[in-house]
Amino acid sequence: MPAVHLQQVHNIKNMFTNLRTEIGKVIVGQDEVVNQILVAIMCDANALLESYPGLGKTLMIKTLSEIMDLKFARIQSTPDLMPSDITGTYILEEKKGGEKQFRFQQGPLFANIVLTDEINRATPKTQSALLEAMQEKQVTVGNTTFKLDLPFFVLATQNPIDQEGTYPLPEAQTDRFLLKIKVDYPSEKDELEIVDKYATHTAPPKVKKFMSKDSLLNLQKYARQVPISEDLRKKVVSLVNKTRSDKDLIEYGASPRASIGLVLASKAHALVNGRTYVSMDDVKKMSYPVLRHRIILSFKAEREGRTTDDVITQLLQKL
Template sequence: MSEDLRSVYSRAPEIFQRLRKEIDKVIVGQDRAIEQLLVSIIAGGHALLESNPGLAKTLLVKTTASCMGLDFSRIQCTPDLMPADITGTTIIDEIGGGKKFRFEPGPVFSNIVLADEINRASPKTQSALLEAMQEKQVTVGNKTYALDRPFFILATQNPIEMEGTFPLPEAQLDRFLLKIFMEYPTMDEELEILERYTIRAEPKVSPQVSKEEVIALQKLCRDIPIADDLKRAVVNLVLATRNWDGVQYGASPRASIGLILSAKARAFLQGRNYVSKEDLHVMAYPVLRHRIILGFEAERKGLTRDQVVGDILKSLSL
Protein backbone atom coordinates (compact mmCIF):
# COMPACT_ATOMS: atom_id res chain seq x y z
CA MET A 1 0.00 0.00 0.00
CA SER A 2 1.41 3.40 -1.00
CA GLU A 3 1.96 6.16 1.54
CA ASP A 4 -0.97 8.18 0.15
CA LEU A 5 -3.37 5.22 0.37
CA ARG A 6 -2.15 4.41 3.89
CA SER A 7 -2.85 8.01 4.93
CA VAL A 8 -6.39 7.94 3.50
CA TYR A 9 -7.04 4.53 5.11
CA SER A 10 -6.08 5.85 8.56
CA ARG A 11 -8.40 8.84 8.09
CA ALA A 12 -11.30 6.93 6.49
CA PRO A 13 -13.48 6.68 9.66
CA GLU A 14 -13.08 10.42 10.25
CA ILE A 15 -13.86 11.20 6.58
CA PHE A 16 -17.04 9.10 6.62
CA GLN A 17 -18.13 10.64 9.92
CA ARG A 18 -17.66 14.17 8.57
CA LEU A 19 -19.55 13.30 5.39
CA ARG A 20 -22.56 11.95 7.29
CA LYS A 21 -22.59 14.92 9.67
CA GLU A 22 -22.51 17.37 6.76
CA ILE A 23 -25.25 15.55 4.79
CA ASP A 24 -27.40 15.41 7.92
CA LYS A 25 -27.38 19.22 8.03
CA VAL A 26 -29.67 19.19 5.00
CA ILE A 27 -31.34 15.75 4.89
CA VAL A 28 -33.53 14.77 7.83
CA GLY A 29 -33.75 11.02 8.46
CA GLN A 30 -33.35 8.74 5.42
CA ASP A 31 -30.43 7.00 7.15
CA ARG A 32 -30.72 3.86 5.06
CA ALA A 33 -30.88 5.77 1.76
CA ILE A 34 -27.88 7.94 2.70
CA GLU A 35 -25.83 4.89 3.67
CA GLN A 36 -26.72 3.10 0.44
CA LEU A 37 -25.90 6.16 -1.68
CA LEU A 38 -22.47 6.43 -0.03
CA VAL A 39 -21.99 2.67 -0.51
CA SER A 40 -22.69 3.10 -4.22
CA ILE A 41 -20.15 5.92 -4.53
CA ILE A 42 -17.42 4.18 -2.52
CA ALA A 43 -18.00 0.96 -4.50
CA GLY A 44 -17.73 2.95 -7.74
CA GLY A 45 -21.25 2.16 -8.99
CA HIS A 46 -24.29 4.03 -10.25
CA ALA A 47 -27.50 4.32 -8.24
CA LEU A 48 -31.20 4.67 -9.05
CA LEU A 49 -33.25 6.45 -6.38
CA GLU A 50 -36.98 5.83 -6.32
CA SER A 51 -39.69 7.29 -4.12
CA ASN A 52 -42.95 9.19 -4.23
CA PRO A 53 -42.60 12.91 -5.07
CA GLY A 54 -41.28 15.29 -2.44
CA LEU A 55 -39.03 12.94 -0.47
CA ALA A 56 -35.74 14.74 -1.27
CA LYS A 57 -34.28 12.46 -3.94
CA THR A 58 -32.82 15.37 -5.92
CA LEU A 59 -31.80 17.24 -2.77
CA LEU A 60 -29.95 14.19 -1.45
CA VAL A 61 -27.92 13.82 -4.66
CA LYS A 62 -27.08 17.54 -4.84
CA THR A 63 -26.11 17.65 -1.17
CA THR A 64 -23.90 14.57 -1.46
CA ALA A 65 -22.12 16.05 -4.48
CA SER A 66 -21.52 19.32 -2.59
CA CYS A 67 -20.18 17.47 0.45
CA MET A 68 -17.76 15.45 -1.68
CA GLY A 69 -16.27 18.38 -3.57
CA LEU A 70 -16.97 16.75 -6.94
CA ASP A 71 -18.06 18.37 -10.19
CA PHE A 72 -21.83 18.11 -10.47
CA SER A 73 -24.25 18.44 -13.37
CA ARG A 74 -27.97 17.88 -13.68
CA ILE A 75 -29.96 16.53 -16.60
CA GLN A 76 -33.70 17.17 -16.36
CA CYS A 77 -35.11 14.31 -18.42
CA THR A 78 -38.08 15.07 -20.68
CA PRO A 79 -39.54 13.26 -23.72
CA ASP A 80 -37.98 15.80 -26.12
CA LEU A 81 -34.46 15.49 -24.65
CA MET A 82 -32.02 14.35 -27.35
CA PRO A 83 -28.87 12.19 -26.95
CA ALA A 84 -26.67 15.15 -27.98
CA ASP A 85 -28.17 17.15 -25.10
CA ILE A 86 -26.48 14.64 -22.79
CA THR A 87 -23.25 13.61 -24.52
CA GLY A 88 -22.43 16.84 -26.32
CA THR A 89 -22.12 17.76 -29.97
CA THR A 90 -19.61 18.80 -32.61
CA ILE A 91 -19.70 22.50 -33.51
CA ILE A 92 -18.23 24.17 -36.59
CA ASP A 93 -16.19 27.30 -35.81
CA GLU A 94 -15.19 29.72 -38.55
CA ILE A 95 -11.58 30.80 -37.95
CA GLY A 96 -9.61 32.99 -40.36
CA GLY A 97 -11.84 32.20 -43.30
CA GLY A 98 -11.61 28.47 -42.61
CA LYS A 99 -13.75 26.05 -40.68
CA LYS A 100 -12.73 23.98 -37.68
CA PHE A 101 -14.68 21.29 -35.88
CA ARG A 102 -14.86 21.60 -32.10
CA PHE A 103 -16.46 19.20 -29.63
CA GLU A 104 -18.69 20.86 -27.05
CA PRO A 105 -19.04 18.47 -24.07
CA GLY A 106 -22.49 17.79 -22.65
CA PRO A 107 -23.51 17.53 -18.98
CA VAL A 108 -22.40 13.87 -18.82
CA PHE A 109 -18.83 15.20 -18.57
CA SER A 110 -18.90 15.59 -14.82
CA ASN A 111 -18.09 13.54 -11.72
CA ILE A 112 -21.65 13.19 -10.42
CA VAL A 113 -24.41 13.38 -13.01
CA LEU A 114 -27.98 13.63 -11.76
CA ALA A 115 -30.41 12.19 -14.31
CA ASP A 116 -33.60 13.57 -12.79
CA GLU A 117 -36.77 11.61 -13.61
CA ILE A 118 -34.81 9.40 -15.99
CA ASN A 119 -37.89 7.44 -17.03
CA ARG A 120 -39.31 10.57 -18.70
CA ALA A 121 -36.56 10.50 -21.32
CA SER A 122 -37.16 8.58 -24.55
CA PRO A 123 -35.52 5.15 -25.02
CA LYS A 124 -33.13 6.67 -27.59
CA THR A 125 -31.94 9.23 -25.07
CA GLN A 126 -31.77 6.70 -22.22
CA SER A 127 -29.51 4.53 -24.36
CA ALA A 128 -27.08 7.44 -24.75
CA LEU A 129 -26.14 6.88 -21.12
CA LEU A 130 -25.28 3.18 -21.57
CA GLU A 131 -21.75 3.63 -22.88
CA ALA A 132 -20.99 6.26 -20.23
CA MET A 133 -22.31 4.03 -17.44
CA GLN A 134 -20.49 0.88 -18.51
CA GLU A 135 -17.26 2.07 -20.10
CA LYS A 136 -16.79 5.57 -18.60
CA GLN A 137 -16.50 7.07 -22.08
CA VAL A 138 -18.63 8.75 -24.73
CA THR A 139 -18.45 8.24 -28.50
CA VAL A 140 -19.61 11.12 -30.69
CA GLY A 141 -19.23 10.61 -34.41
CA ASN A 142 -15.99 8.68 -34.91
CA LYS A 143 -14.25 10.00 -31.79
CA THR A 144 -14.27 8.60 -28.26
CA TYR A 145 -13.86 10.84 -25.24
CA ALA A 146 -12.90 9.51 -21.81
CA LEU A 147 -14.91 10.73 -18.81
CA ASP A 148 -13.23 12.17 -15.75
CA ARG A 149 -12.89 9.90 -12.71
CA PRO A 150 -14.66 9.33 -10.44
CA PHE A 151 -17.86 9.14 -12.49
CA PHE A 152 -21.35 8.31 -11.26
CA ILE A 153 -24.83 8.44 -12.74
CA LEU A 154 -27.30 9.03 -9.93
CA ALA A 155 -30.78 8.80 -11.42
CA THR A 156 -34.19 9.41 -9.90
CA GLN A 157 -37.70 8.31 -10.76
CA ASN A 158 -41.03 8.17 -9.01
CA PRO A 159 -43.33 5.15 -9.32
CA ILE A 160 -46.75 6.83 -9.34
CA GLU A 161 -46.74 9.09 -12.41
CA MET A 162 -46.36 6.59 -15.21
CA GLU A 163 -48.24 8.48 -17.95
CA GLY A 164 -45.81 9.77 -20.55
CA THR A 165 -42.88 7.80 -19.15
CA PHE A 166 -40.60 5.16 -20.66
CA PRO A 167 -39.67 2.42 -18.17
CA LEU A 168 -35.96 1.66 -18.19
CA PRO A 169 -35.11 -1.54 -20.08
CA GLU A 170 -33.62 -4.39 -18.07
CA ALA A 171 -30.22 -4.00 -19.77
CA GLN A 172 -29.93 -0.46 -18.46
CA LEU A 173 -31.33 -1.25 -15.01
CA ASP A 174 -28.64 -3.92 -14.67
CA ARG A 175 -25.98 -1.23 -14.96
CA PHE A 176 -27.13 0.45 -11.77
CA LEU A 177 -25.30 -1.01 -8.80
CA LEU A 178 -28.16 -0.19 -6.41
CA LYS A 179 -31.83 0.68 -6.56
CA ILE A 180 -32.48 2.78 -3.47
CA PHE A 181 -35.93 3.31 -1.98
CA MET A 182 -36.64 6.46 0.05
CA GLU A 183 -39.38 6.25 2.67
CA TYR A 184 -41.78 8.80 4.17
CA PRO A 185 -40.37 10.54 7.27
CA THR A 186 -41.57 9.73 10.77
CA MET A 187 -43.57 12.22 12.85
CA ASP A 188 -40.46 13.54 14.62
CA GLU A 189 -38.51 13.77 11.36
CA GLU A 190 -41.27 15.73 9.66
CA LEU A 191 -41.45 18.15 12.58
CA GLU A 192 -37.69 18.66 12.24
CA ILE A 193 -38.13 19.29 8.50
CA LEU A 194 -40.70 21.99 9.29
CA GLU A 195 -38.38 23.52 11.88
CA ARG A 196 -35.40 23.47 9.54
CA TYR A 197 -37.07 24.76 6.39
CA THR A 198 -39.79 27.14 7.63
CA ILE A 199 -38.12 28.87 10.58
CA ARG A 200 -34.36 28.73 10.29
CA ALA A 201 -32.22 29.76 7.32
CA GLU A 202 -31.70 26.92 4.86
CA PRO A 203 -28.59 24.96 5.87
CA LYS A 204 -25.40 25.16 3.78
CA VAL A 205 -22.78 22.44 3.34
CA SER A 206 -19.10 22.46 2.44
CA PRO A 207 -16.80 19.85 0.84
CA GLN A 208 -15.46 17.28 3.31
CA VAL A 209 -13.39 15.14 0.96
CA SER A 210 -11.37 15.76 -2.20
CA LYS A 211 -11.66 14.07 -5.58
CA GLU A 212 -8.33 12.33 -5.01
CA GLU A 213 -9.51 11.00 -1.64
CA VAL A 214 -12.69 9.61 -3.19
CA ILE A 215 -10.62 7.69 -5.75
CA ALA A 216 -8.32 6.43 -2.98
CA LEU A 217 -11.30 5.29 -0.90
CA GLN A 218 -12.63 3.35 -3.90
CA LYS A 219 -9.28 1.55 -4.27
CA LEU A 220 -9.16 0.75 -0.55
CA CYS A 221 -12.72 -0.57 -0.63
CA ARG A 222 -11.75 -3.29 -3.11
CA ASP A 223 -8.92 -4.44 -0.82
CA ILE A 224 -11.28 -5.36 2.04
CA PRO A 225 -11.20 -9.18 2.36
CA ILE A 226 -14.25 -11.40 2.19
CA ALA A 227 -14.31 -15.02 3.37
CA ASP A 228 -14.69 -17.83 0.81
CA ASP A 229 -17.86 -19.12 2.46
CA LEU A 230 -19.47 -15.68 2.03
CA LYS A 231 -18.43 -15.63 -1.63
CA ARG A 232 -20.15 -18.98 -2.10
CA ALA A 233 -23.20 -17.64 -0.28
CA VAL A 234 -23.36 -14.73 -2.75
CA VAL A 235 -23.18 -17.09 -5.73
CA ASN A 236 -25.85 -19.37 -4.21
CA LEU A 237 -28.08 -16.33 -3.64
CA VAL A 238 -27.78 -15.12 -7.23
CA LEU A 239 -28.23 -18.65 -8.62
CA ALA A 240 -31.38 -19.05 -6.53
CA THR A 241 -32.95 -16.01 -8.18
CA ARG A 242 -32.77 -17.81 -11.53
CA ASN A 243 -34.79 -20.81 -10.36
CA TRP A 244 -37.09 -19.34 -7.71
CA ASP A 245 -40.82 -19.88 -7.95
CA GLY A 246 -42.51 -16.77 -9.36
CA VAL A 247 -39.32 -15.34 -10.89
CA GLN A 248 -39.32 -15.27 -14.67
CA TYR A 249 -35.75 -14.03 -15.10
CA GLY A 250 -33.08 -14.02 -12.41
CA ALA A 251 -30.05 -11.84 -11.74
CA SER A 252 -26.94 -11.79 -13.92
CA PRO A 253 -23.31 -12.29 -12.77
CA ARG A 254 -23.15 -8.50 -12.51
CA ALA A 255 -25.33 -8.91 -9.40
CA SER A 256 -22.73 -11.18 -7.77
CA ILE A 257 -20.00 -8.64 -8.41
CA GLY A 258 -22.22 -5.79 -7.23
CA LEU A 259 -23.24 -7.54 -4.01
CA ILE A 260 -19.66 -8.25 -2.97
CA LEU A 261 -18.48 -4.72 -3.83
CA SER A 262 -21.39 -3.07 -2.02
CA ALA A 263 -20.93 -5.34 1.03
CA LYS A 264 -17.25 -4.34 1.12
CA ALA A 265 -18.19 -0.66 0.87
CA ARG A 266 -20.74 -0.99 3.71
CA ALA A 267 -18.15 -2.69 5.93
CA PHE A 268 -15.67 0.09 5.09
CA LEU A 269 -18.23 2.80 5.95
CA GLN A 270 -18.87 1.14 9.29
CA GLY A 271 -15.17 1.02 10.14
CA ARG A 272 -14.62 -2.73 9.67
CA ASN A 273 -11.87 -4.37 7.63
CA TYR A 274 -13.91 -7.50 6.89
CA VAL A 275 -17.29 -8.32 5.30
CA SER A 276 -19.95 -9.81 7.57
CA LYS A 277 -23.05 -11.85 6.82
CA GLU A 278 -25.11 -8.82 7.88
CA ASP A 279 -23.50 -6.73 5.11
CA LEU A 280 -24.63 -9.27 2.52
CA HIS A 281 -28.14 -9.44 3.99
CA VAL A 282 -28.61 -5.66 4.08
CA MET A 283 -27.17 -4.99 0.62
CA ALA A 284 -28.95 -7.90 -1.11
CA TYR A 285 -32.18 -5.87 -1.38
CA PRO A 286 -30.88 -2.77 -3.22
CA VAL A 287 -28.55 -4.91 -5.37
CA LEU A 288 -31.17 -7.46 -6.47
CA ARG A 289 -34.55 -5.69 -6.44
CA HIS A 290 -34.10 -4.24 -9.94
CA ARG A 291 -32.36 -7.29 -11.40
CA ILE A 292 -35.09 -9.91 -11.10
CA ILE A 293 -38.24 -10.02 -13.22
CA LEU A 294 -41.36 -11.54 -11.72
CA GLY A 295 -43.72 -13.69 -13.73
CA PHE A 296 -47.29 -12.65 -14.46
CA GLU A 297 -48.80 -14.95 -11.83
CA ALA A 298 -46.51 -13.64 -9.08
CA GLU A 299 -47.34 -10.02 -9.95
CA ARG A 300 -51.06 -10.84 -10.06
CA LYS A 301 -50.80 -12.13 -6.49
CA GLY A 302 -49.12 -8.90 -5.41
CA LEU A 303 -45.71 -10.46 -4.73
CA THR A 304 -42.93 -7.86 -4.62
CA ARG A 305 -39.30 -8.27 -5.58
CA ASP A 306 -38.19 -7.41 -2.06
CA GLN A 307 -40.39 -10.23 -0.72
CA VAL A 308 -38.72 -12.64 -3.13
CA VAL A 309 -35.25 -11.49 -2.06
CA GLY A 310 -36.26 -11.86 1.60
CA ASP A 311 -37.60 -15.39 1.03
CA ILE A 312 -34.40 -16.44 -0.73
CA LEU A 313 -32.22 -14.96 2.03
CA LYS A 314 -34.27 -16.84 4.60
CA SER A 315 -33.96 -20.13 2.71
CA LEU A 316 -30.17 -19.71 2.60
CA SER A 317 -29.96 -18.59 6.27
CA LEU A 318 -28.42 -15.28 5.28
Protein backbone atom coordinates in the same frame (compact mmCIF):
# COMPACT_ATOMS: atom_id res chain seq x y z
CA MET B 1 2.88 -4.48 16.79
CA PRO B 2 1.51 -0.96 16.14
CA ALA B 3 -1.82 -1.18 14.34
CA VAL B 4 -0.95 1.30 11.59
CA HIS B 5 -3.36 -0.03 9.01
CA LEU B 6 -6.17 -0.38 11.50
CA GLN B 7 -5.66 3.20 12.59
CA GLN B 8 -6.10 4.32 9.00
CA VAL B 9 -9.33 2.36 8.76
CA HIS B 10 -10.51 4.10 11.92
CA ASN B 11 -9.68 7.41 10.28
CA ILE B 12 -11.77 6.37 7.27
CA LYS B 13 -14.62 5.47 9.60
CA ASN B 14 -14.38 8.86 11.31
CA MET B 15 -14.36 10.57 7.94
CA PHE B 16 -17.60 8.82 6.92
CA THR B 17 -19.16 9.69 10.28
CA ASN B 18 -18.28 13.35 9.76
CA LEU B 19 -19.56 13.15 6.21
CA ARG B 20 -22.91 11.85 7.41
CA THR B 21 -23.07 14.56 10.05
CA GLU B 22 -22.40 17.17 7.40
CA ILE B 23 -25.12 15.76 5.11
CA GLY B 24 -27.41 15.70 8.13
CA LYS B 25 -27.13 19.49 8.24
CA VAL B 26 -28.96 19.61 4.91
CA ILE B 27 -30.87 16.33 4.67
CA VAL B 28 -33.05 15.28 7.54
CA GLY B 29 -33.29 11.51 8.06
CA GLN B 30 -32.79 9.24 5.01
CA ASP B 31 -29.69 7.72 6.67
CA GLU B 32 -30.05 4.43 4.83
CA VAL B 33 -30.40 6.19 1.47
CA VAL B 34 -27.25 8.23 2.15
CA ASN B 35 -25.48 5.05 3.19
CA GLN B 36 -26.44 3.26 0.00
CA ILE B 37 -25.45 6.19 -2.21
CA LEU B 38 -22.04 6.18 -0.48
CA VAL B 39 -21.78 2.45 -1.17
CA ALA B 40 -22.49 3.06 -4.87
CA ILE B 41 -19.85 5.81 -4.96
CA MET B 42 -17.28 3.59 -3.19
CA CYS B 43 -17.97 0.85 -5.73
CA ASP B 44 -17.50 3.32 -8.60
CA ALA B 45 -20.94 2.30 -9.79
CA ASN B 46 -24.27 3.80 -10.74
CA ALA B 47 -27.46 3.81 -8.74
CA LEU B 48 -31.12 4.05 -9.55
CA LEU B 49 -33.22 5.94 -7.06
CA GLU B 50 -36.90 5.20 -6.96
CA SER B 51 -38.93 7.76 -5.14
CA TYR B 52 -41.84 10.10 -5.25
CA PRO B 53 -41.17 13.72 -6.13
CA GLY B 54 -40.18 16.18 -3.44
CA LEU B 55 -38.14 13.92 -1.22
CA GLY B 56 -34.89 15.84 -1.57
CA LYS B 57 -33.00 13.55 -3.94
CA THR B 58 -31.44 16.36 -5.92
CA LEU B 59 -30.48 18.24 -2.79
CA MET B 60 -28.98 15.12 -1.28
CA ILE B 61 -26.80 14.34 -4.28
CA LYS B 62 -25.80 17.96 -4.77
CA THR B 63 -24.78 18.14 -1.12
CA LEU B 64 -22.75 14.96 -1.48
CA SER B 65 -20.93 16.32 -4.50
CA GLU B 66 -20.11 19.51 -2.60
CA ILE B 67 -18.77 17.58 0.40
CA MET B 68 -16.69 15.37 -1.87
CA ASP B 69 -15.51 18.27 -4.03
CA LEU B 70 -17.00 16.75 -7.14
CA LYS B 71 -18.49 18.41 -10.20
CA PHE B 72 -22.25 17.96 -10.16
CA ALA B 73 -24.64 18.06 -13.13
CA ARG B 74 -28.34 17.45 -13.39
CA ILE B 75 -30.32 16.25 -16.38
CA GLN B 76 -34.07 16.52 -16.40
CA SER B 77 -35.24 13.79 -18.74
CA THR B 78 -38.09 14.53 -21.07
CA PRO B 79 -39.32 12.72 -24.19
CA ASP B 80 -37.78 15.37 -26.44
CA LEU B 81 -34.34 15.14 -24.79
CA MET B 82 -31.76 14.31 -27.46
CA PRO B 83 -28.49 12.41 -26.91
CA SER B 84 -26.53 15.47 -27.92
CA ASP B 85 -28.25 17.38 -25.13
CA ILE B 86 -26.52 15.20 -22.58
CA THR B 87 -23.27 14.29 -24.33
CA GLY B 88 -22.57 17.68 -25.85
CA THR B 89 -22.30 18.72 -29.44
CA TYR B 90 -20.09 20.48 -31.98
CA ILE B 91 -20.92 24.10 -32.40
CA LEU B 92 -19.78 26.35 -35.20
CA GLU B 93 -17.55 29.08 -33.83
CA GLU B 94 -16.23 32.09 -35.64
CA LYS B 95 -12.72 33.25 -34.78
CA LYS B 96 -11.45 36.80 -34.84
CA GLY B 97 -10.15 36.56 -38.40
CA GLY B 98 -13.54 35.42 -39.59
CA GLU B 99 -12.41 31.84 -39.77
CA LYS B 100 -15.09 29.39 -38.73
CA GLN B 101 -14.50 26.07 -37.01
CA PHE B 102 -16.36 23.45 -35.03
CA ARG B 103 -15.72 23.32 -31.31
CA PHE B 104 -17.00 20.61 -28.99
CA GLN B 105 -19.32 21.96 -26.37
CA GLN B 106 -19.39 19.48 -23.44
CA GLY B 107 -22.77 18.33 -22.20
CA PRO B 108 -23.83 17.63 -18.61
CA LEU B 109 -22.30 14.16 -18.74
CA PHE B 110 -18.89 15.79 -18.36
CA ALA B 111 -19.21 15.95 -14.60
CA ASN B 112 -18.36 13.64 -11.75
CA ILE B 113 -21.82 13.07 -10.38
CA VAL B 114 -24.70 13.20 -12.83
CA LEU B 115 -28.22 13.17 -11.51
CA THR B 116 -30.64 12.08 -14.23
CA ASP B 117 -34.13 12.88 -13.09
CA GLU B 118 -36.95 10.66 -14.29
CA ILE B 119 -34.73 8.64 -16.58
CA ASN B 120 -37.70 6.62 -17.84
CA ARG B 121 -39.08 9.74 -19.51
CA ALA B 122 -36.10 9.94 -21.88
CA THR B 123 -36.30 8.16 -25.22
CA PRO B 124 -34.44 4.86 -25.67
CA LYS B 125 -31.98 6.68 -27.95
CA THR B 126 -31.00 9.08 -25.16
CA GLN B 127 -30.99 6.28 -22.63
CA SER B 128 -28.47 4.43 -24.84
CA ALA B 129 -26.15 7.45 -24.88
CA LEU B 130 -26.34 7.47 -21.11
CA LEU B 131 -25.69 3.73 -21.05
CA GLU B 132 -22.35 4.15 -22.84
CA ALA B 133 -21.29 6.84 -20.39
CA MET B 134 -22.31 4.71 -17.43
CA GLN B 135 -20.58 1.57 -18.59
CA GLU B 136 -17.56 2.76 -20.57
CA LYS B 137 -16.98 6.09 -18.79
CA GLN B 138 -16.75 7.69 -22.18
CA VAL B 139 -18.88 9.62 -24.65
CA THR B 140 -18.87 9.23 -28.41
CA VAL B 141 -19.95 12.14 -30.57
CA GLY B 142 -19.68 11.59 -34.28
CA ASN B 143 -16.40 9.80 -34.81
CA THR B 144 -14.73 11.13 -31.68
CA THR B 145 -14.70 9.48 -28.30
CA PHE B 146 -14.19 11.59 -25.23
CA LYS B 147 -13.02 10.07 -21.94
CA LEU B 148 -14.96 11.25 -18.96
CA ASP B 149 -13.31 12.68 -15.91
CA LEU B 150 -13.04 10.15 -13.07
CA PRO B 151 -14.73 9.51 -10.73
CA PHE B 152 -17.96 9.34 -12.69
CA PHE B 153 -21.34 8.20 -11.38
CA VAL B 154 -24.82 8.39 -12.72
CA LEU B 155 -27.56 8.56 -10.13
CA ALA B 156 -30.85 8.23 -11.95
CA THR B 157 -34.31 8.63 -10.52
CA GLN B 158 -37.57 6.98 -11.46
CA ASN B 159 -41.04 8.06 -10.50
CA PRO B 160 -43.05 5.00 -9.51
CA ILE B 161 -46.46 6.71 -9.86
CA ASP B 162 -46.60 8.33 -13.25
CA GLN B 163 -46.22 5.76 -16.02
CA GLU B 164 -47.92 7.74 -18.83
CA GLY B 165 -45.53 8.67 -21.66
CA THR B 166 -42.58 6.81 -20.18
CA TYR B 167 -40.06 4.46 -21.72
CA PRO B 168 -39.36 1.82 -19.07
CA LEU B 169 -35.67 1.00 -18.82
CA PRO B 170 -34.81 -2.23 -20.59
CA GLU B 171 -33.48 -5.06 -18.38
CA ALA B 172 -30.01 -4.70 -19.93
CA GLN B 173 -29.91 -1.11 -18.74
CA THR B 174 -31.28 -1.66 -15.26
CA ASP B 175 -28.69 -4.39 -14.79
CA ARG B 176 -25.99 -1.76 -15.25
CA PHE B 177 -27.15 0.07 -12.16
CA LEU B 178 -25.45 -1.53 -9.20
CA LEU B 179 -28.15 -0.50 -6.75
CA LYS B 180 -31.79 0.39 -6.86
CA ILE B 181 -32.33 2.60 -3.85
CA LYS B 182 -35.82 3.17 -2.51
CA VAL B 183 -36.38 6.59 -1.05
CA ASP B 184 -39.34 6.55 1.30
CA TYR B 185 -41.28 9.37 2.82
CA PRO B 186 -39.73 10.79 5.98
CA SER B 187 -41.25 10.09 9.36
CA GLU B 188 -43.56 12.67 10.88
CA LYS B 189 -40.85 13.81 13.28
CA ASP B 190 -38.32 14.20 10.45
CA GLU B 191 -40.85 16.00 8.29
CA LEU B 192 -41.51 18.50 11.07
CA GLU B 193 -37.76 19.16 11.28
CA ILE B 194 -37.62 19.60 7.49
CA VAL B 195 -40.45 22.12 7.65
CA ASP B 196 -38.72 24.03 10.48
CA LYS B 197 -35.44 24.07 8.59
CA TYR B 198 -36.64 25.08 5.12
CA ALA B 199 -39.61 27.26 5.95
CA THR B 200 -37.37 29.58 7.95
CA HIS B 201 -34.25 29.91 5.77
CA THR B 202 -34.18 30.51 2.06
CA ALA B 203 -30.86 28.86 1.30
CA PRO B 204 -29.75 25.44 2.52
CA PRO B 205 -27.00 25.40 5.15
CA LYS B 206 -23.39 25.54 3.97
CA VAL B 207 -21.39 22.32 4.13
CA LYS B 208 -17.65 21.69 4.45
CA LYS B 209 -15.56 19.77 1.95
CA PHE B 210 -14.23 16.53 3.35
CA MET B 211 -12.65 14.72 0.47
CA SER B 212 -10.69 15.30 -2.63
CA LYS B 213 -11.05 13.34 -5.86
CA ASP B 214 -7.79 11.53 -5.14
CA SER B 215 -8.85 10.43 -1.69
CA LEU B 216 -12.15 9.23 -3.16
CA LEU B 217 -10.29 7.17 -5.76
CA ASN B 218 -8.12 5.71 -2.98
CA LEU B 219 -11.21 4.81 -0.99
CA GLN B 220 -12.63 3.05 -4.05
CA LYS B 221 -9.42 1.04 -4.23
CA TYR B 222 -9.68 0.14 -0.52
CA ALA B 223 -13.32 -0.87 -0.96
CA ARG B 224 -12.30 -3.53 -3.46
CA GLN B 225 -9.56 -4.72 -1.09
CA VAL B 226 -11.91 -5.38 1.83
CA PRO B 227 -11.52 -9.13 2.41
CA ILE B 228 -14.49 -11.45 2.25
CA SER B 229 -14.48 -15.06 3.39
CA GLU B 230 -15.00 -17.88 0.95
CA ASP B 231 -18.00 -18.97 2.94
CA LEU B 232 -19.75 -15.64 2.35
CA ARG B 233 -18.80 -15.58 -1.33
CA LYS B 234 -20.45 -18.98 -1.70
CA LYS B 235 -23.55 -17.71 0.08
CA VAL B 236 -23.75 -14.74 -2.29
CA VAL B 237 -23.52 -16.99 -5.34
CA SER B 238 -26.04 -19.36 -3.81
CA LEU B 239 -28.48 -16.48 -3.19
CA VAL B 240 -28.20 -15.22 -6.77
CA ASN B 241 -28.60 -18.78 -8.07
CA LYS B 242 -31.75 -19.15 -6.02
CA THR B 243 -33.29 -16.19 -7.86
CA ARG B 244 -32.87 -18.22 -11.04
CA SER B 245 -33.99 -21.57 -9.67
CA ASP B 246 -37.06 -20.49 -7.69
CA LYS B 247 -39.47 -20.44 -10.62
CA ASP B 248 -42.46 -20.45 -8.34
CA LEU B 249 -41.95 -16.85 -7.29
CA ILE B 250 -39.49 -15.45 -9.81
CA GLU B 251 -40.00 -15.29 -13.56
CA TYR B 252 -36.50 -14.03 -14.39
CA GLY B 253 -33.60 -14.19 -11.97
CA ALA B 254 -30.45 -12.12 -11.55
CA SER B 255 -27.37 -12.46 -13.75
CA PRO B 256 -23.81 -13.25 -12.56
CA ARG B 257 -23.28 -9.49 -12.66
CA ALA B 258 -25.54 -9.41 -9.60
CA SER B 259 -23.16 -11.80 -7.77
CA ILE B 260 -20.22 -9.53 -8.56
CA GLY B 261 -22.26 -6.49 -7.57
CA LEU B 262 -23.43 -7.99 -4.28
CA VAL B 263 -19.89 -8.94 -3.22
CA LEU B 264 -18.60 -5.52 -4.20
CA ALA B 265 -21.47 -3.67 -2.51
CA SER B 266 -21.01 -5.73 0.67
CA LYS B 267 -17.31 -4.81 0.70
CA ALA B 268 -18.09 -1.13 0.25
CA HIS B 269 -20.79 -1.32 2.94
CA ALA B 270 -18.23 -2.75 5.35
CA LEU B 271 -15.75 0.04 4.53
CA VAL B 272 -18.36 2.79 4.81
CA ASN B 273 -19.20 1.44 8.28
CA GLY B 274 -15.50 1.31 9.23
CA ARG B 275 -15.06 -2.44 9.24
CA THR B 276 -12.09 -4.29 7.82
CA TYR B 277 -13.98 -7.38 6.69
CA VAL B 278 -17.34 -8.32 5.22
CA SER B 279 -19.93 -9.85 7.50
CA MET B 280 -23.17 -11.66 6.72
CA ASP B 281 -24.98 -8.56 7.88
CA ASP B 282 -23.39 -6.56 5.04
CA VAL B 283 -24.51 -9.17 2.51
CA LYS B 284 -28.06 -9.21 3.87
CA LYS B 285 -28.35 -5.42 3.88
CA MET B 286 -26.99 -5.02 0.37
CA SER B 287 -28.90 -7.89 -1.20
CA TYR B 288 -32.09 -5.77 -1.35
CA PRO B 289 -30.77 -2.81 -3.36
CA VAL B 290 -28.59 -5.09 -5.51
CA LEU B 291 -31.27 -7.64 -6.41
CA ARG B 292 -34.59 -5.80 -6.34
CA HIS B 293 -34.28 -4.41 -9.90
CA ARG B 294 -32.72 -7.57 -11.28
CA ILE B 295 -35.54 -10.00 -10.62
CA ILE B 296 -38.95 -10.12 -12.22
CA LEU B 297 -41.64 -11.69 -10.11
CA SER B 298 -43.87 -14.47 -11.39
CA PHE B 299 -47.56 -13.95 -11.95
CA LYS B 300 -48.30 -16.03 -8.87
CA ALA B 301 -46.09 -13.85 -6.63
CA GLU B 302 -47.65 -10.67 -8.02
CA ARG B 303 -51.14 -12.09 -7.58
CA GLU B 304 -50.31 -12.84 -3.96
CA GLY B 305 -49.30 -9.22 -3.56
CA ARG B 306 -45.64 -9.92 -2.86
CA THR B 307 -42.94 -7.38 -3.57
CA THR B 308 -39.40 -8.12 -4.73
CA ASP B 309 -38.18 -7.25 -1.24
CA ASP B 310 -40.52 -9.90 0.24
CA VAL B 311 -39.12 -12.51 -2.14
CA ILE B 312 -35.52 -11.50 -1.35
CA THR B 313 -36.29 -11.83 2.37
CA GLN B 314 -37.66 -15.30 1.71
CA LEU B 315 -34.55 -16.27 -0.27
CA LEU B 316 -32.27 -14.96 2.46
CA GLN B 317 -34.08 -17.10 5.01
CA LYS B 318 -33.37 -20.17 2.90
CA LEU B 319 -29.61 -19.52 2.96
